[in-house]
Amino acid sequence: MFETSELNNRNRTKQKLFQLLFMMMTLLLITPVLIILTTLIYKGGSIISVDFLFTFPTDGMTAGGIFPALFGTVWLVAVALLVSVPIGVAAAIYLSEYAPENWLTRIINLAIINLAGVPSIVHALFGVGAFVIFFKFGTSILAASLTLAIMTLPVVIVASRESLQAVPKAFREACWNMGATRWQTIRRVVLPNAVSGILTGVILEVSRTTGETAPIMFTGAAFFLPYLPQGVFDQTMALSLHLFVVSTQVPGVPEELPYGVALVLIAMVLLMNSISIAFRMYLRGKKKW
């Protein structure tokens, strides 16, 4: 009854072959990550120390630490979040909960997709035109952060909208049938169940914002500053730009320095991503329906 035929065998061989092929492709995908990480740790690990993280660069940036760049990146990301999260979440709530299915909504959705597709250098030049020159913020943390915020807005909107949409429609209808307004429904039932997904999106946005270079290099990030920024209208150094500078613009930099900077940068991004993944796993265990 269960004898294998020639055809069975051939199908099984093919199936094994394809499984192997797909697995190889997947492994191929993780090799660059591994190579990058091991190289960075091997070549830059030795320079990492508390001093490296918390002192200023010295000797024309060929020695010393990276503190002003690290500090500046945190500032840039924080201000960008302060702007993009409220706007992005509000837009996502509107699109998911209120927007009727009409031409306006379709245009908004199209705009979001296109905004996500705009190259970062174009965002950078837009930021120069709009924030630095037109709004007269000058090259400053504010201008750079606003540019970053606009660039990452689609990430926040799409992630938030998706987590709102993941709340079943039946929950909303049950509330509406009780006489709840749309806002009451959103506040009591939809948002509490979407907030975790929104947070995950925000963390991913942080990790993306941290590494961006082009949008900040004309709008607020400085080549070198001997002091820390005092407010949002000051320029600042930033980790990503600092990496670019020490790897290509300054002569006589010891080899381990740029590797060390890259390692710190990537560690920050990986940390953010791991937090987001851990958060998602934690929530999956707490499924509410």
Next chain:
Amino acid sequence: MVSTVEAVMEKTEQHLKLDIRDLSIYYADTPALENVTLDIREHEIFGIIGPANAGKTSFLKAINRMDMFTSNMRVKGDIHFNGFDIRKTRNIYALRKRIGVVFPLPVGLPLTIYENVALAPRLSGIRNKAELDVIVERCLIRAALWDEVKDRLDSLGSLLSGGQQQRLTIARALSQEPEVLMLDEFSIAVDSVTTMRIEDVLKELKAEMTIILVTNLVQQARRLADRTAFFLEGKCVEIGDTEDLFIGNVKEQSTRDYIEGKFG
């Protein structure tokens, strides 16, 4: 003369909870229900029977103005609730608050059992914990769920079993203190023992509210409904006293066939 008219109107208003005239419902251009005229009296259980696609659910949706949630659903005709034209009222929230709905598939909101039932009272402004406790307990007892959940009111309502969730849904509908309770095939996800318990509850509730019972079980309509309407393919074929219909006192052959189980 004038006084007579007023008297008649007053009398009608007293007895008619819902007055439905020439109700037609379309999804895009496809009719789901056509030219239904009927009235539902206060404190009666009004049964609606009929096979799938008869327009029963659409009928309920129109009464609750749920057509607003479905982008291509259109409703024509007049529906008067307590004498008010529901299509003219601006305050649909007040309308929905007076009409409780229970759908075939139970919806336990992802809140605690307590909060599921306390939600509607909270939305209408009740904050006093003691008052909420009373409402929650009363509604859960009425929905025949209290004994099973009284020790774990803080666990999630959405994680109860299907039958329990359906009773939670009923408790939630009752927590609105509705004037009309609409049940759409509520017993699909409920075992037969619980169904009987809920049916007993419905008989008691009749003293306080008007009940519209859409059911695919003709015998359930017979057990509960004072009057029954038979819907078929988007038309209301027949309306009559339930007993009349079931003893064969019908005008249309299709009604007789459906009740006797020849189709459906």
